Amino acid sequence: MTRETSARALWIINGLTLLAAVIFLSPVLYSIWMSFQTSDAYYSGGVDFTLRNYDVAIGQYNFARYLLNSVIVSGIVTLLGISFATMAAFAFARFEFRGGNLMFGAVVATLMIPSHITLIPNYLTLARAGMLDSYAGLILPAISSGFAAFFLRQYIRGIPRALDEAAYMDGATPLKVLWRVIVPISKPAIFSMGLQLFIAEWNNYIWPLVAISKSDLFTLQIGLARLYRVNPGEDVIDWPLVMAASTITILPVLLGFVLVERHLVRGITMGAVK
Amino acid sequence: MLRKLTPYLFVLPLLGFMAVFTYIPILQSVNLSFRVWDFMSPTKPWVGLDNYRLLLTSRDFWNSLKITAVFALISVPLRLALALAVASFLIRETAVSRITRGAIFLPAVTSTVSIAVVFSWVFSTDYGAINGFLQMLGFDKVSWMQDPQLALYVIIFVNTWKQLGYDVIIYTAGLQAISMEYYDAAAVDGGGRFHVFRRVTFPLVMPTTYFLLVISVIDAFQVFTIVDVMTRGGPAGATDMIVNMLYRVGFTLFDIGTGSALAVLLFIFLIALALVKARVIGRRVHYDS
Numbered sequence: 103m104t105r106e107t108s109a110r111a112l113w114i115i116n117g118l119t120l121l122a123a124v125i126f127l128s129p130v131l132y133s134i135w136m137s138f139q140t141s142d143a144y145y146s147g148g149v150d151f152t153l154r155n156y157d158v159a160i161g162q163y164n165f166a167r168y169l170l171n172s173v174i175v176s177g178i179v180t181l182l183g184i185s186f187a188t189m190a191a192f193a194f195a196r197f198e199f200r201g202g203n204l205m206f207g208a209v210v211a212t213l214m215i216p217s218h219i220t221l222i223p224n225y226l227t228l229a230r231a232g233m234l235d236s237y238a239g240l241i242l243p244a245i246s247s248g249f250a251a252f253f254l255r256q257y258i259r260g261i262p263r264a265l266d267e268a269a270y271m272d273g274a275t276p277l278k279v280l281w282r283v284i285v286p287i288s289k290p291a292i293f294s295m296g297l298q299l300f301i302a303e304w305n306n307y308i309w310p311l312v313a314i315s316k317s318d319l320f321t322l323q324i325g326l327a328r329l330y331r332v333n334p335g336e337d338v339i340d341w342p343l344v345m346a347a348s349t350i351t352i353l354p355v356l357l358g359f360v361l362v363e364r365h366l367v368r369g370i371t372m373g374a375v376k
Numbered sequence: 377m378l379r380k381l382t383p384y385l386f387v388l389p390l391l392g393f394m395a396v397f398t399y400i401p402i403l404q405s406v407n408l409s410f411r412v413w414d415f416m417s418p419t420k421p422w423v424g425l426d427n428y429r430l431l432l433t434s435r436d437f438w439n440s441l442k443i444t445a446v447f448a449l450i451s452v453p454l455r456l457a458l459a460l461a462v463a464s465f466l467i468r469e470t471a472v473s474r475i476t477r478g479a480i481f482l483p484a485v486t487s488t489v490s491i492a493v494v495f496s497w498v499f500s501t502d503y504g505a506i507n508g509f510l511q512m513l514g515f516d517k518v519s520w521m522q523d524p525q526l527a528l529y530v531i532i533f534v535n536t537w538k539q540l541g542y543d544v545i546i547y548t549a550g551l552q553a554i555s556m557e558y559y560d561a562a563a564v565d566g567g568g569r570f571h572v573f574r575r576v577t578f579p580l581v582m583p584t585t586y587f588l589l590v591i592s593v594i595d596a597f598q599v600f601t602i603v604d605v606m607t608r609g610g611p612a613g614a615t616d617m618i619v620n621m622l623y624r625v626g627f628t629l630f631d632i633g634t635g636s637a638l639a640v641l642l643f644i645f646l647i648a649l650a651l652v653k654a655r656v657i658g659r660r661v662h663y664d665s
Contacts, residue, residue, distance in 0.1 A: 116470075116472040119465075119466075119472050119473070119476050120472060120475065120476065122476070123475065123476040123479035123480065124479075126479060126480060126537075127479050127482065127483075129494050129495060129497075129498050129505070130482075130483070130486070130490075130491075130494060132505070133494045133497065136497075145503070185389075186389040186390040186393070187390060189386045189387070189389065189390070190386060190387040190389075190390040190391070192386055193382075193383040193384075193386035193387045194387070197382065197383035197386075199380075199383040199384065202383065205387055205391060208391070208394070208399070209390065209391070209394070212394060212398055213650070214646070214647055214650030214651070214653075214654065215398060215402070215643070215647070215650075216594075216597075216598055216642060216643060216646045216647075218598065218619055218622060218639055218642060218643075219401065219402055219405050219639045219640070219642070219643040220397060220398060220401040220402070220405070221622070221623075221626065221639065222404075222405060222408065222626050222632060222635055222636055222639065223400070223401035223402075223404035223405055223408070224397055224401055225627075226404070227396065227397070227401070242393065242396075242397065243397040245393055246389075246390050246391075246393035246394040246397065246398065248394070251390055276382050276386075280386075301485050304487070305485075305486075305487045305488055305489075307488060307489055307600075307601045307604075308600055308601065308619075308623070311604075311623075312623075312627060322487070323487060323488075323489045326487075326489050326490065326493060327489050327493075327604070327605050330493045330496065330605065331605075339500075341497055341503060344493060344497075345493075345494070345497070348487075348490040348493050348494060351487050351489065351490045352486055352487055352490045355485060355486060355487065356482070356486065359482060359485060363478055363481070366485065367481070367545055370542070370545055370546070371545060371546065371549040
């Protein structure tokens with residue numbers, strides 16, 4: 103094989119690979135395209151570009167509110183979850199204290215616990231506290247991430263202790279050392295974990311399904327499932343409208359994904375392969 | 377004095393919320409699994425093992441277990457084989473393989489509800505992409521999600537499509553960790569691509585395979601969202617996974633005792649699997665250091 107033909111073969115392989123990637127994503131890509139079509143055009147096989155589906159999803163079906171709910175809930179879960187995990191990770195990595203190992207063991211044990219065992223009791227707890235159908239009910243059960251704490255503790259242990267000690271010499275408190283020394287150095291790890299918490303919460307389905315019945319508090323996932331289900335059994339689902347709602351649900355993660363894919367991949371492979 | 381308290385204050389928020397929403401609930405689930413309750417009655421009479429007995433003699437439970445096991449038996453090897461093939465093909469760090477890996481990874485971080493809705497359209501009988509294609513080729517429409525023989529395979533397909541990218545990412549990391557020396561040695565020995573794969577790549581990537589095997593079995597026993605959106609366990613229970621049954625028993629039939637018993641059984645099974653996983657990871661970390 104001459105050099106020239108092998109270069110051409112490489113082009114063909116690359117082209118076919120990219121084509122396969124497009125075919126792989128085609129259902130999602132087509133659903134986005136479909137969301138910009140009028141119903142009439144879609145069902146008659148024509149093409150008629152419109153933004154009306156988004157207007158209807160956002161206005162009539164309240165998806166602006168669902169979007170806001172998802173942003174608030176995922177945002178707060180991420181912020182609190184990563185804060186608690188970082189604080190605990192710092193203590194586990196840097197302090198010798200009575201019961202410390204046992205507590206760390208208890209945190210690591212939660213990595214094995216399937217969330218479904220807590221479904222019914224958490225429902226009861228929040229019902230008793232009057233917190234069903236509230237942001238608190240969506241947020242509180244999700245803010246203790248054993249995985250983030252475990253992962254960040256491993257990371258912090260890799261940071262030289264000399265840095266802490268220098269800061270303590272200057273009279274810093276533990277909280278200052280955490281905030282001024284550990285957090286800045288751990289930024290990549292904290293960012294990766296934060297992304298994972300955000301995505302997991304954004305896509306969370308079973309808990310909001312159980313905890314929320316008021317439509318004002320629906321997250322995007324619940325809103326979308328309901329919108330799609332309003333129609334089953336009917337002859338005609340308004341697919342372009344459903345796809346507009348679906349696109350609103352996917353889009354924030356889709357856009358963010360392009361920017362942060364590397365961090366995400368690093369977090370996942372560090373957690374799994376290492 | 378304050379110095380001594382410091383570490384406790386740092387772990388308090390995490391452990392406090394874990395206590396309320398993880399540790400105590402496990403005990404509550406076990407407790408409730410021995411009682412009869414409907415969310416409403418003022419009393420929760422103790423019935424011992426009755427809920428478990430009821431569960432183990434009910435057709436629904438064995439059907440769910442069978443469906444979930446069939447799902448795991450088909451989808452796990454499928455995921456792993458596809459992922460290893462794709463990861464091997466895209467192993468070189470070129471722009472094209474990076475973009476393609478990104479495209480395959482995308483569904484793994486995308487909303488499962490959206491994916492389930494989009495594929496409900498893809499497989500829909502009257503307007504779906506697949507039936508449209510079949511009709512173009514002159515075939516009849518197929519009722520993918522209404523046919524008990526087919527619905528489970530549709531769910532397996534969609535789940536595989538969603539999870540594949542995650543497995544590919546992990547396999548890619550595993551493959552890239554294999555030292556080139558092994559391949560050089562294999563090249564000296566001579567032997568084709570398949571030979572190298574069988575003798576070098578496959579055995580050396582075995583720890584990753586083992587890890588993914590356990591992870592994906594754990595995943596398989598927790599599948600819920602795709603089924604809930606696409607088929608709701610139907611038609612005729614053909615896609616009724618364990619968690620779908622748990623949700624139905626607990627939150628639509630309000631049978632807390634049976635629901636809790638089911639949760640406890642699932643919990644015990646998954647903890648056993650997780651312990652296997654912990655051993656796999658433990659051994660690997662040990663090798664590394």
